[in-house]
Structure formats: C-alpha cells, structure tokens
Amino acid sequence: MKIKAAVMREVGSPLTVEELEIAPPKENEVLIKTTASGICHSDYSVLHGVLGTPMPAVLGHEGAGVVEEVGPGVTHVKPGDHVVVSLSPSCGKCPMCLEEREYLCMEMSKASNGSCMMDGTTRLSNGDESVHQLLAIASFAEKMVIPAGCAVKVRDDAPLETCCIIGCGVTTxxxxxxxxxxxxxxxxxxxxxxxxxxxxxxxxxxxxxxxxxxxxxxxxxxxxxxxxxxxxxxxxxxxxxxxxxxxxxxxxxxxxxxxxxxxxxxxxxxxxxxxxxxxxxxxxxxxxxxxxxxxxxxxxxxxxxxxxVYGSSRPKRDLPLFVDWYMEGKLKLDEVITKRIKLEDVNQAFEEMSRGEGARSVIMFD
Ligand SMILES: [Zn+2]
Ligand SMILES: [Zn+2]
Missing domain, CATH: 3.40.50.720 (NAD(P)-binding Rossmann-like Domain)
Structure with missing residues (x-):
C-alpha cells in the first residue's frame, strides 16, 4: 500500500514528502489511518541532530487515528477503534511494566535507538530502501504501523484532530x-x-x-x-x-x-x-x-x-483520562493548538518553531 510521508534524509535539511510503501502489520502490531499529528519539539531536536535517529526516517510521534487492521495476537483494539498513539510500547512483560511503570518500559529504547519496530525492522520503504520510523511511530504519514501497546483506545466522541497532542506533549x-x-x-x-x-x-x-x-x-x-x-x-x-x-x-x-x-x-x-x-x-x-x-x-x-519521563504515565489509564478531562473542559487543548497545517507545510512549521512562535502545530490528514 502506498502512503505519503515526510522523510528526514539529512540532519538539518528540510523533510521531503515522499510516496512510501507501508507493509501490513505483523504479530502484535496495528495499522492506523492517521487523522492528525502534532509537531513536537523533540521532532525538531531530531531533525537538528540534538537527538539522534538512523536515516532515512519518517518523523512524528504525536499521532491519533482510526485502526484499520490488526496483526496476529492483538485483542485490545479492532478495526474502526479510535486510538491515540502512546510513546510507550507498554510491553507488559519487562520489569518496569510489571512494576506498573510503563513510562519506563524497557522496550522503548529499541524504538528510540533504532527508530524501528520491536523486531528491529521497519514497515516503511521506498523502493529497495527501508525507511525508519521515529520511536516506532512515524506519525508524519497518512498511515502508521505501530507496536500494539502504543495503540491506546479512546472514546469515539472525542475529536482525534485535537486529542492527538495527548500522545506526547499533553501526557508528558x-x-x-x-x-x-x-x-x-x-x-x-x-x-x-x-x-x-x-x-x-x-x-x-x-x-x-x-x-x-x-x-x-x-x-x-x-x-x-x-x-x-x-x-x-x-x-x-x-x-x-x-x-x-x-x-x-x-x-x-x-x-x-x-x-x-x-x-x-x-x-x-x-x-x-x-x-x-x-x-x-x-x-x-x-x-x-x-x-x-x-x-x-x-x-x-x-x-x-x-x-x-512521559509524565510518569500509565498510558492505558492516563491517555483516556486526559481525553475525558478535555471533553469535560478541565483540560484545554484547542487553545494550545495554534495552527493546523498540511503535511507539505511541515518544514514551515519547523521554521516557526525555531523562532519560538506558536505553541503547537498539528498536521491534518484527509
Ligand atoms: Zn514529543
Ligand atoms: Zn515493558
């Protein structure tokens, strides 16, 4: 399946919007049609080499969307479910997850060091070249394949184009x-x-x-x-x-x-x-x-x-809670989103970020 995504090919150079191939989800993975993605300051830090990633890589890690397909072994979400993407794969098996400290899940370092899925490979490619996924997420793309634990189901009546920023900035x-x-x-x-x-x-x-x-x-x-x-x-x-x-x-x-x-x-x-x-x-x-x-x-x-780290959060408990707080008016998110843009305008948003303008830009997908 072909998707459009914003790819980092060189530290400090503008992202290029490219057509990539996305492979179907494997075991314990979920395919999501992206509704929206926030642009986080950490994306900027990666682009400018302050935080590292192997390249080429699709950036973006503050996404929300609708489940399109689930791989074998995934039972907590199904096609049609609305999800906010968590930064923690919440593997449920490592010592930190067993202590209910999913924000320190030991699988997270695989995703952050390798910009890849838990098995060390990626689901994105451009011809023969495989393309990395920042934090195993890569939300600057029309679709994402992510580790199952990163897909956190939220209520259907919450607007995903706003709740996407709960994935990183708000939870953090x-x-x-x-x-x-x-x-x-x-x-x-x-x-x-x-x-x-x-x-x-x-x-x-x-x-x-x-x-x-x-x-x-x-x-x-x-x-x-x-x-x-x-x-x-x-x-x-x-x-x-x-x-x-x-x-x-x-x-x-x-x-x-x-x-x-x-x-x-x-x-x-x-x-x-x-x-x-x-x-x-x-x-x-x-x-x-x-x-x-x-x-x-x-x-x-x-x-x-x-x-x-990641708001010391337990994603499956806290992400839906923060969505509830937003829906109840306790947590204001619309006010924090200062701009909504198209994927093609991502570089302009980074330039604005470098000048300290605005609080949050959100990329909207069709
Ligand atoms: Zn972030
Ligand atoms: Zn874990």
Missing part, C-alpha cells in the same frame, strides 16, 4: 504535574517554557491546585496564553530578574519548578528558583551528552532535582 506535561510531582493545593509552582508541553504542565498544576502558579517565557503571546490557562503570574525572563521576581511573588522561592525546554540554562534556572525543600522537575529533553553541575549547598536545603 500534564502527567509531570499530576503523576511525577506530588502537588498539594496551595503549593507554589513555576513552569519554564510555555510551548505545548509547558502549557500542559501548567494546566495539570492548576488542576492540582498549585497557587501561585508562575509561567515563565520570553514570548508575550505564550505568557498571555498561560495566564488564560490558569497561571496566576507570568514572567519575561529576558527582561525581568527571574530569581528576584519569583521571590517577590512567593516569599522564598517555589516548591515545584518545572523545566519544559531542555536547555542547560533553563535547567539551572529551575533549580535556582526553588525554596528550601523544593523540587526541580526536568521535563524538557536536553542533548543526552550534557552534564549538570549542582551547587552542593542546595542539598543542605533539601532541594531536589529529578527527571520526568
């Missing part, structure tokens, strides 16, 4: 606030970086009752969006003294500082605005070769520093 962000962190009502929190992930953290923190809740971003429209989504204060870190302003708002710093950009500068910023006993939760993905330097003095104020 909202999950960090509601799963990774233990926010009690009235705890202070700050979010550094108010793109798709940051705004999701912010909304999760607001649902948990964080107050004050401080949005930190240099872009005015993102700060305004953050304020409309539950932030009580917003700071422009380029024009205000971050540490001093956070102190003015909170008295002694924040209990929870979430970092959603993955830059060393903002990771340090997150740690620097904590109150004693506060926790810096690093959600953004920095280059995997970077190292942190932490001031030892902060350990004596019991300041903690931890990562959050």
């Amino acid at each position: 962000g909202t999950g960090a606030a509601v799963n990774t962190a233990d926010i009690q009502p009235g705890d202070s929190a700050a979010v550094i970086g108010c793109g798709g992930v940051g705004l999701s953290i912010l909304q999760g923190a607001a649902i948990k009752g964080a107050n004050p809740l401080i949005a930190i971003d240099p872009v005015l429209e993102k700060r305004e969006l953050a304020l409309s989504l539950g932030a009580t204060h917003a700071i422009d870190p380029f024009n205000e003294d971050l540490k001093k302003t956070v102190r003015e708002i909170t008295g002694k710093g924040v209990q929870f500082a979430f970092e959603a950009l993955g830059s060393m500068k903002t990771i340090n910023d997150a740690y620097s605005i904590l109150r004693p006993s506060g926790e810096a939760i690093i959600v953004g993905v920095a280059s995997l070769h970077e190292k942190y330097e932490l001031p030892v003095a902060n350990l004596f104020a019991e300041k903690e520093f931890r990562g959050s």
